[in-house]
């Protein structure tokens with residue numbers, strides 16, 4: 001069967017990674033969470049004193065970019081690849097609200113994007129890849145055979161993210177999660193370099209009122225149709 005490239009973009013907490021993981025398992029494709037890479041760079045900046053309260057030393061981060069090596073290693077028990085920063089597993093540390101509150105500023109820096117996009121393109125060279133993020137269908141894989149653009153209301157998304165954080169044991173308020181979701185929507189959509197926009201040929205999926213099963217089946221159908229069209 002022909003292997004294709006699947007690009008999934010959309011606002012924060014629209015369930016992109018959930019469906020991407022399900023599809024990767026079903027199709028035996030590689031799943032790449034591009035957001036984890038921007039989160040890893042943000043985590044590096046926090047660890048190295050480049051971010052404190054509301055001060056962000058972007059020049060120092062740009063200068064230190066060559067010290068940052070991001071990789072993924074498949075975790076069989078979890079069923080997906082975890083992210084590593086300079087060979088240290090940081091999968092759990094990058095999911096905090098603190099990282100979320102700085103990541104969009106880091107992701108707006110062109111030098112950061114250049115480095116990560118180059119790596120992402122390499123990861124997709126052999127097809128059979130599903131990547132989710134903000135600019136996958138527009139910048140990373142403009143020729144992807146299937147592009148999805150996921151949307152859901154801000155309240156639905158904040159509720160989902162709030163539940164995830166609470167289940168992890170993080171102490172967060174719903175209101176601050178909602179604020180973060182809305183702030184990132186704004187920053188990601190309005191930055192100059194590779195803003196979040198729906199690619200012209202992307203299929204929009206609003207999952208506000210869909211169960212996970214409904215969403216998966218609908219998208220799997222689209223994947224099957226796309227693969228047939230390519231044969």
Ligand code: CDP
Pocket residue numbers: 011012013014034035036038039103104105107108132133134135136184188
């Ligand atoms: O999972 P969630 O929706 O919270 O976001 P994510 O996919 O982990 O991405 C975190 C942040 O990284 C986004 O808010 C964007 O600022 C940035 N990002 C990006 O600029 N380009 C991508 N391809 C992926 C993420």
